[in-house]
Amino acid sequence: MTQTILLAGATGHLGQALGQALSDAGYRVRALVRREAQRAIVAPWAAQAVMAQATERGQLDDVVGDADIVLSAIGITLQNDGATYDAVDYAANRNLLDAALTEGVGHFAYVASLGGERMRDLPMTAAKEKFVDVLNAAPIRATVLRPNALFHDFEALLAQAMTGRIALVGDGLARLNPISERDAAARIVAALAAPERDVPFGGPEEWTWREIAETCFRILNKPENIVTLDREKIAATVEMLPQLTPETVHGALTFHLTMMGQDSLGPRCGADRLADWLAARAAAMKLEAAA
Ligand SMILES: NC(=O)c1ccc[n+]([C@@H]2O[C@H](COP(=O)([O-])OP(=O)(O)OC[C@H]3O[C@@H](n4cnc5c(N)ncnc54)[C@H](OP(=O)(O)O)[C@@H]3O)[C@@H](O)[C@H]2O)c1
Structure with missing residues (x-):
């Protein structure tokens, strides 16, 4: 039924x-x-x-x-x-x-x-x-x-790459499978x-944040410019932000900074590839920017 x-x-x-x-x-x-x-x-x-x-x-x-x-x-x-x-x-x-x-x-x-x-x-x-x-x-x-993390979350990294620079937490070597x-x-x-x-x-492929950032620059044909944020300073910021800013500001920020600083790997499933999605999304974003 x-x-x-x-x-x-x-x-x-x-x-x-x-x-x-x-x-x-x-x-x-x-x-x-x-x-x-x-x-x-x-x-x-x-x-x-x-x-x-x-x-x-x-x-x-x-x-x-x-x-x-x-x-x-x-x-x-x-x-x-x-x-x-x-x-x-x-x-x-x-x-x-x-x-x-x-x-x-x-x-x-x-x-x-x-x-x-x-x-x-x-x-x-x-x-x-x-x-x-x-x-x-x-x-x-x-x-x-x-x-x-779902693929659409990485639109923010593409947007950063478009402006010429991506900021990562620590060495950017935390691993994830979006x-x-x-x-x-x-x-x-x-x-x-x-x-x-x-x-x-999680998804079928394991990435580091740095590899995703590098892929964003490569897809956009832009020179690689990755700045790294000190892990300890970020941890202190994550602790302080809720006392200094409203939840609408610190809520998503503390989550993303935390995720960038630690491995996040789930049992693998699916077949879609992040690089294909990034390429398709970058092409769409370029068209949107030109319109
Ligand atoms: N994005 C990720 O990487 C990820 C990873 C793991 C888990 N999740 C969780 O999975 C869920 C879906 O994620 P998503 O990426 O699809 O998010 P999304 O695109 O922002 O969708 C969120 C949904 O929640 C609804 N919603 C938000 N505020 C609401 C409110 N005040 N009243 C009623 N409905 C409200 C939205 O309605 P409107 O369309 O009307 O705004 C939308 O249908 C979320 O709980 C998210 O935390 C997301």
Whole structure:
């Protein structure tokens, strides 16, 4: 029988890839959007688009309704609408979970971050892990998905390379295996049908941050100019920033500086190659800049 899945965070980079992969796998996808104009984003693969604010508990019972699964990829990344991680990454997901429990949904799946359980001191991952704790204690089948950095995160490095310089933490030799949104979506769809509870994963290739930076310059045909930031000074900055700046400033910054300074490797899956994505994105960015 066809299963209905409520997909929250459907408009995001990962959410859109998830919507397509779920629809291709035979799920009936009900996509949650928060603005009328976003219905067009999900139209290619959603059987139904429903509009509600996940931050408002009272708006969610009808939205969840008879869904068999709720899958949430809701979280603050670069959104700048003043909301806190606690209000979105924790509370909005908790509202969805409460609605799922009220409506008798059997399965709740949530996209957290690779290694987040070891970074509870950072505001972004603290809010996510607080929700993971609630989800794991709830009387519902739970699946926690933990992707490594998604390809679109590296647009920021390309943008830096375009301006002529990339800044890295330490020697830039921390290792990671980023994953494309499409490969991450495929891994998540497979996990939904398996008895997995906590699913860490990364892409097929291991890189250092320095290798990614060098690739950005090579693709853009620009001279390599990498500056390195002292690891100890960065660690002190990461500790101080929350006292000196609002969360909208320090939240993403402390997360990215921390990630650049430590290895982040998940079980490998997928096939998409980061260099291909960087080349395609650089070509698109050049066209956008020329327009
Ligand atoms: N990017 C990565 O490398 C990475 C790696 C591991 C885990 N993750 C996690 O995976 C999830 C998806 O990541 P992504 O890269 O696809 O992020 P994204 O493109 O920014 O998508 C985030 C989604 O959350 C929604 N959202 C944000 N603030 C909201 C609010 N106040 N109320 C309701 N919805 C809100 C967004 O809706 P709008 O489109 O309306 O803004 C969007 O659908 C996030 O939780 C992220 O932390 C990301």
